[in-house]
């Protein structure tokens with residue numbers, strides 16, 4: 001392993017400085033993970049890909065080798081500072097004539113919000129050390145973010161595959177700052193606190209869990225409404241119900257969220273009032289320009305006008321059938 005950048009502070013002092021900076025920037029939890037590759041995570045990812053559960057998400061195949069080895073993403077990296085940002089919004093009921101939007105997408109695009117904050121975090125770590133460099137990742141890069149969060153002591157993998165923090169629940173984004181500085185690592189979260197519960201598995205509207213801890217993305221409403229570009233398979237479309245974008249069902253039923261999820265402190269994650277969202281009928285008719293005007297800067301840009309219009313038609317059909 002190449003020697004890390006020369007810091008003025010000890011690994012313990014640097015880790016403490018990073019955690020204080022993360023708190024000051026509004027992250028609810030922060031831990032430090034080592035950046036070694038993970039054979040278990042690589043095995044889980046390979047098995048998932050071999051079963052074709054990634055569907056049209058070709059980037060998951062292309063990046064497979066890099067995904068479980070942060071040092072292939074950035075060879076100089078020595079430590080991963082991992083943070084959680086709570087985005088929970090209590091009541092996310094849509095208004096009459098509108099579809100349901102997953103809570104993570106109600107406000108500003110988290111890629112922008114978290115990335116800006118991670119950059120500030122990286123700068124503060126480097127400033128505290130007096131040396132070094134960093135790279136910030138949230139969702140868009142080829143990192144095993146849940147595995148890094150578990151290794152940083154931030155939670156366990158629920159049967160619904162979510163990273164669950166014992167005091168925050170799972171309505172959190174995971175952000176990662178890789179740095180070439182050496183920071184003292186935290187103890188990995190090694191216990192599974194799901195016990196005999198299986199509420200998420202039973203509640204999933206499309207039966208997307210072939211077994212606990214494994215999600216067949218090709219059946220998941222989140223994939224079908226956000227990532228997939230093809231028309232929705234008829235068998236699944238009728239089960240999507242009123243979800244226009246994403247899905248929160250397997251998190252809503254989780255006791256760890258029922259008990260601990262609190263309204264996000266971050267105002268940027270708050271959505272506009274339910275009555276101000278476009279109606280399903282409006283979404284079906286919307287032009288490219290209107291789509292851009294309404295959804296610019298939000299996660300709803302991802303499926304594009306065609307994707308959202310497809311979803312709106314599915315929800316309209318389901319509503320008419322009384323689902």
Ligand code: B12
Pocket residue numbers: 038040041042044045048057060067068102103104138139140141142143144145146147157160161162163164170171172173174175213215217220222223227245246247248250
């Ligand atoms: C592809 C993807 C999806 C796909 C597939 C989801 C999935 N479960 O795999 C789809 C489009 C369906 C999706 C949906 C959602 N997603 Co998504 N998604 C991702 C992405 C880009 C990669 C995930 C991945 O690698 N999947 C492949 C499978 C095999 O990996 P996995 O189940 O996560 O398992 C990994 C680890 O758990 C570990 N592992 C698994 N088993 C074992 C066993 C052992 C012994 C060990 C050591 C390790 C290990 O290794 C695996 C490979 O890294 C990540 C961002 C990132 N770069 O990581 C976000 C991410 C997972 N998504 C996120 C979110 C918020 C969502 C949604 C809630 C959005 C919504 N409301 O609609 C849903 C949740 C659905 C669900 N129950 O998972 C967050 C999750 C935050 C959290 N607290 O867990 C992430 C981390 C993005 C972020 N930076 O915040 N997503």
Ligand code: SF4
Pocket residue numbers: 160203204205206207208209215219220221222246247248249250251
């Ligand atoms: S997000 Fe919805 S569709 Fe996807 S696994 Fe969870 S409950 Fe099932």
Ligand code: SF4
Pocket residue numbers: 158159160161193194195197198199200201250253254255256
């Ligand atoms: S609903 Fe139950 S089984 Fe599913 S993730 Fe939560 S605690 Fe685990």
